[in-house]
Amino acid sequence: MHRDVTGMNTYNYGEALYWDARYIQEAAAGSFDWYQRYSALRPFVRKYVPTSSRILMVGCGNAVMSEDMVKDGYEEIINIDISSVAIDMMRRKYEHLPQLEYMQMDVRDMSFFVDESFDSVIDKGTLDSLMCGAGAPISAAQMLGEVSRLLKPGGIYMLITYGDPTVRIPHLRRPAYNWKIELYIIPKPGFQRPAGSASSGKSCLEPVPTTDKGLIHPDYVLEDPDSHFIYVCKKMDEATDLPHTSNPFTDDIS
Numbered sequence: 001m002h003r004d005v006t007g008m009n010t011y012n013y014g015e016a017l018y019w020d021a022r023y024i025q026e027a028a029a030g031s032f033d034w035y036q037r038y039s040a041l042r043p044f045v046r047k048y049v050p051t052s053s054r055i056l057m058v059g060c061g062n063a064v065m066s067e068d069m070v071k072d073g074y075e076e077i078i079n080i081d082i083s084s085v086a087i088d089m090m091r092r093k094y095e096h097l098p099q100l101e102y103m104q105m106d107v108r109d110m111s112f113f114v115d116e117s118f119d120s121v122i123d124k125g126t127l128d129s130l131m132c133g134a135g136a137p138i139s140a141a142q143m144l145g146e147v148s149r150l151l152k153p154g155g156i157y158m159l160i161t162y163g164d165p166t167v168r169i170p171h172l173r174r175p176a177y178n179w180k181i182e183l184y185i186i187p188k189p190g191f192q193r194p195a196g197s198a199s200s201g202k203s204c205l206e207p208v209p210t211t212d213k214g215l216i217h218p219d220y221v222l223e224d225p226d227s228h229f230i231y232v233c234k235k236m237d238e239a240t241d242l243p244h245t246s247n248p249f250t251d252d253i254s
């Protein structure tokens with residue numbers, strides 16, 4: 001599932017004003033899940049995120065993903081979004097579901113939460129929004145630094161994005177995070193292989209082979225050019241040598 005974003009000011013994507021206006025305008029339409037529905041993501045979520053996990057859903061919007069996860073047995077999902085309009089709507093909609101909590105918050109500053117307080121952080125399209133906004137590299141580093149801080153050792157940051165490794169790995173492979181990253185690629189919903197073309201035979205449930213730099217191995221055939229990418233980032237137990245700067249999460253970002 002993908003929305004047409006042509007004609008919109010890209011510098012607004014990380015800001016509340018843009019999203020509030022959008023959620024007001026689209027209120028009648030109800031919910032919308034960007035990129036993929038939970039049914040397609042379920043094999044990955046269930047593989048890496050136990051149902052007893054304390055989960056942070058960053059930039060939840062008005063997606064039904066969290067509701068679907070609760071129906072599938074998940075017990076505690078804290079949902080945050082910069083848009084108070086989206087949060088108010090979702091809080092009302094799900095007041096009968098104690099497993100879901102909704103809070104207005106900027107992913108770049110989640111100081112409300114203490115360090116290492118989540119088993120998993122799930123992000124479907126939110127880093128993407130920041131990457132389209134003004135000051136993208138700084139915003140991305142602030143967000144990812146916060147995600148890293150909030151994850152328990154061994155915790156998982158699952159990023160579902162349209163960004164391939166050439167544009168996402170440089171942000172994810174920063175030594176300060178100490179993440180071990182696995183990559184999966186799934187076709188956009190509705191993708192049909194061109195008539196007569198043979199399947200590569202590979203299951204999208206298998207991690208994609210990557211190079212030392214975290215890029216897709218040159219032998220890998222990407223069947224759908226509009227595929228979505230799932231980065232499963234595991235926070236390793238032992239911190240590697242952190243750079244001796246005042247803020248290792250942002251100081252090397254220009």
Ligand SMILES: C[S@@+](CC[C@H](N)C(=O)[O-])C[C@H]1O[C@@H](n2cnc3c(N)ncnc32)[C@H](O)[C@@H]1O
Pocket residue numbers: 013014015019032033034035058059060061062063065080081082083086105106107108123124125126129130
């Ligand atoms: C592309 S939408 C994805 C929504 C939802 N995750 C989904 O899969 O349908 C991006 C969401 O990120 C939120 N967002 C953008 N910038 C944010 C920020 N700085 N802090 C928190 N949420 C933000 C937007 O309000 C929007 O709901």
